[in-house]
Amino acid sequence: QQQVKQSPQSLIVQKGGIPIINCAYENTAFDYFPWYQQFPGKGPALLIAIRPDVSEKKEGRFTISFNKSAKQFSLHIMDSQPGDSATYFCAARTGKLIFGQGTTLQVKP
């Protein structure tokens, strides 16, 4: 019940495309859902986060969509760029953070 399931494991899109990464959870006690971005050789860094009382949050080209009834949330990257190529982790918090398995995104020029 503490798991966060993330898909897909890897994703390749062309520049300008809209990659979508999905996460699902079971524990309804989770109260905070962040996304982290990790570049090769670096630690993860907070990208954007949402609380369960909000259905959508946008920050620049990054959007989180949150479906509380389905216990799912997703990250959309608008007008993706090669510089967005990275590994993305969703997470959920109840006290501590539980991370998804990660998605490696490659944006081709």
Add this chain to the structure above:
Amino acid sequence: DVKVTQSSRYLVKRTGEKVFLECVQDMDHENMFWYRQDPGLGLRLIYFSYDVKMKEKGDIPEGYSVSREKKERFSLILESASTNQTSMYLCASQGSGNQPQHFGDGTRLSIL
């Protein structure tokens, strides 16, 4: 800007050795964490600490211990390293309340 510094980027040790991984943060954060990152498994919490000399087990504490003698420093100890502990180790710190976790750049540990 928050800085979390892990003492080694790469480390190679032998089976049975006692291994120390060091982490220092410069933001006076109360909370510090150790994770391991493995392909397809994401980040898994090993131990965390919410105050000096305090520690709590995470999801995979077996084979590890930690030490927090000073607020800014959190050490991960592999008591007797084994090959299945070959991994990327990430340290993070977090201030009080709902502040985000800030990560170091990781230590890639190989146990031969």
